[in-house]
Amino acid sequence: MQKQFEQILLSYIEMQKSTFRLNDILSSLKRLKLDINQNEIEDFLSKLPFLVKFTDGSYCSKAVLLKFACFTIKPTKKEIDGNYLIVGHRTMPFTNPNLMPTDLRFYYNKKLINFRAIDLPNSEIMEHYKLFGEELIPQILSLDWANFQEPIENIFTPESYKTHISVLEMSDFYAQTNFRYGDRIVCIIKDWFQGTITTASLSEFLKNPFQNSEIEELRKIWNSNFEESLLKIIHNDGIFEDMYGQLFAALLPNIKKLSTPFSGSVEELIENSERLEIQNFGIENRIWEKGKNIIAIKTWDAPFTMVSTASSNTEKYGLENCINLKINETIIDQYLIDALANNEDDINKVIYSIIPDFISVDPKAYKTLMLNLKDKSAKLHESYNKFADFPIAEIRHEALLLFSKVISLVHEIRLSTIDPASLSQQPLFMIMHIVEHLSKLLCIFLFQENLADDDLRAMKDSIEGMNFSFNENCTQILTELKERHYNLKLSSSNGEN
Secondary structure, three states: OOHHHHHHHHHHHHHOOOOEOHHHHHHHHHHOOOOOOHHHHHHHHHOOOOEEEOOOOOEEEHHHHOOOOEEEEOOOHHHHHHOEEOOOOOOOOOOOOOOOHHHOEEEEOOEEOOEEEEEEEHHHHHHOOHHHOHHHHHHHHHOOHHHOOOOHHHOOOOOOOEEEEEEEEOHHHHHHOOOOEOEEEEEEEEEOOOOEEEEEEEOOOOOOHHHHHHHHHHHHHHHHHHHHHHHHHHHHHOOOOOHHHHHHHHHHHHHHHHOOOOOOOHHHHHHHOOOEEEEEEOOEEEEEEOOOOOOOOOOOOHHHHHHHOOOOOOOOOOHHHHHOOOOOHHHHHHHHHHHHHOOOOOHHHHHHHHOOOOOOOOHHHHHHHHHHHHHHHHHHHHHOOHHHHHHHHHHHHHHHHHHHHHHHHHHHHHHOOOOHHHOOHHHHHHHHHHHHHHHHHHHHHHHOOOOOHHHHHHHHHHHHHHHHHHHHHHHHHHHHHHHOOOOOOOOHHHOOO
16 A cells, blocks of 8 residues: 555544544545555554454544543652652553653643653652563663663663652642642543643542542442453453553453543552452563463464464465464565565565475465465555665564564474473563564554664664574573473474374
């Protein structure tokens, strides 16, 4: 799909104030005398992270779903005494995950609440950033303007004890609202895309004790509803791509119930819950059932669900019929573009770069895949600009080489006949993270052009880091498989479960 059509679709989506359907888009395009393939539109919609598709086939942007959504923050006594507020993870999952905490804009009485830079103990910062994952905190804080000139290796280290951080300057808010410890800040989303939030104060010390009791009961109901929703998605859906995805999935079916001035907060819920806790998941964290270990892979073929989580798109080229593996079309398209960048017109070689050489493929399924990829390659060739693609071609190539290595590893795990749930989980977590990050990186090439040199260098460094991590964890996984005396080179014909 050409870029101008993508921009038209994005503009259309941003204009919608409620749910819409594919037919609504097609009707609008028809009025504009534009003819775009329906499948291409569906593929494009599936790749938009801010778009939610419901079971009835309708779509709605998160900006619409969360407009005027309400949540609360309970400042600590130290924050109130110091006239500040740490934003951290406390707006999750109500705000745009692409915005860093310091990108959000809070208003009180129509006046912007400014940020100021201070030094705080790492333990205090950790308390309000832990939902992001401890190992990701330095990266998040490196994007805070308070650390603009600070090398990332010096940020949030055990040796430093304290770290620079931007906090909201709350002296006027606390003074004007006669704010006391135990009170809450009520936050209302005004613009989800821009991260605009209005605030008010909710006192927990009302003159009428019956009103106090009513608020407490409403908050207990909120905690119970969110807890049940989280348990439900843990049981039904298992692991999500990230903490935000897990929390948003719990919020989505109950937005009206859970969006209230009398809400609790996720951090308080987890702290007081007898059924949920935060567990380590590779370099990140997830909310999980208390006392039960997170299992990265529950069944022998489940590793492949991790490959498709960057997009809800169902793979249509026929690759799944060849090797029983789901990869979203964004990734496959990148393999085709990589071939164009390298003047490679043999589709067989593209397929060989995706399918490991130790996998046997049904000839009929292979022919269907090859024809579909040839057709898509021809369409991509029509709009491909090699000169414009040159800056990212090498980076994409390296990312795809790593992606192919991951595919090969996952097949080796499958062919070993060992239940992945019985393996050490941390190395599997790390491989899953690598797949997710690679998928996001490759999707960036679809939606962004003219990337800055700094962005390109960061991508290249990121791929190098992922390669190192993959090699380390791959070795650990394969060693464990070998120790169980299974032959990793079993042919697919006798690799039965």
